[in-house]
Amino acid sequence: MADTRSVFVTYIRTTPTRLWQALRDPEFTRRYWFATRHESDWTPGSPWRLMIPDGRVAHSGEVLEVVPERRLVLSWRAEFNAAMHAEGHSRVTFELEPVGESVRLTVTHEIDRPDSKLVKTLAHGWPHLLSSLKSLLETGEPLTETSRWPKGM
Amino acid sequence: MAADHDKVFKALADPARRLLLDRLFAENGQALGALCAGLDMTRQAVTKHLAVLEEANLIAVVWKGREKLHYLNPVPIQEIADRWIAKFERGRLRLLADLKDKLEGESDG
Incomplete structure (x- = not known):
């Protein structure tokens, strides 16, 4: 079956420990991930939700795989948009790999359907998000545009 | 970098x-x-x-x-845009903000 996939890679001068924390800890995510925070106990099989500051749920799913400081796989369904929600569950994989003084972070977003609106829409956001995460970890400051939830969304 | x-x-x-x-x-x-x-x-x-x-x-x-x-x-292009090109954008926006302040200041006075 045809699928839709996007892949994003960035090299961040940090440690896997710090990056692993930055991907999940609300103290980090609220600063670079459009002011959102995760809700999960991060155990495989547990529910996972990404919360918008106004209390709405942006995305939800299940923790599929956890290898601390190496790999995190989440099933991922849009909750804030009906058309994207109707596509069902996609899958987001975070892979961390130390390379010299840096960590290579690969984010793969995929779904088992062609021309996915969910994957294609989020493909506009991931580069901003990852650039902001890199900036936060390397300089202490995220990009201002990813520090708030986008107006009207 | x-x-x-x-x-x-x-x-x-x-x-x-x-x-x-x-x-x-x-x-x-x-x-x-x-x-x-x-x-x-x-x-x-x-x-x-x-x-x-x-x-x-x-x-x-x-x-x-x-x-x-x-x-x-697209992440490296985004990073260049954010860290390098945005510098010039900020300069231009600051000029516009300065101009706005100046013009509004004049009309108040």
């Missing part, structure tokens, strides 16, 4: 490589054969260009069985 940006600029300096990125932008996740189709380039030339793009982190590769799929990775 500077060395990474050099690689990106050098990779983008070639029209054939920009064409390959455009083709991935139009349809992401293509194998070598599909990328070569309709191009006035040898398979070897395309392979070399793809290697340069991969080295610059502008392409990410996913293996699906024995097929090597190429994905456009």
Whole structure:
């Protein structure tokens, strides 16, 4: 079956420990991930939700795989948009790999359907998000545009 | 960081490589054969260009069985835009803000 996939890679001068924390800890995510925070106990099989500051749920799913400081796989369904929600569950994989003084972070977003609106829409956001995460970890400051939830969304 | 940006600029300096990125932008996740189709380039030339793009982190590769799929990775371009080009944008916006303050100050006075 045809699928839709996007892949994003960035090299961040940090440690896997710090990056692993930055991907999940609300103290980090609220600063670079459009002011959102995760809700999960991060155990495989547990529910996972990404919360918008106004209390709405942006995305939800299940923790599929956890290898601390190496790999995190989440099933991922849009909750804030009906058309994207109707596509069902996609899958987001975070892979961390130390390379010299840096960590290579690969984010793969995929779904088992062609021309996915969910994957294609989020493909506009991931580069901003990852650039902001890199900036936060390397300089202490995220990009201002990813520090708030986008107006009207 | 500077060395990474050099690689990106050098990779983008070639029209054939920009064409390959455009083709991935139009349809992401293509194998070598599909990328070569309709191009006035040898398979070897395309392979070399793809290697340069991969080295610059502008392409990410996913293996699906024995097929090597190429994905456009826009993150380095985003990073350059955020850290380098945005500097000039900020300058321009500050000028506009200064002008606004000045004009509004004049009309108040």
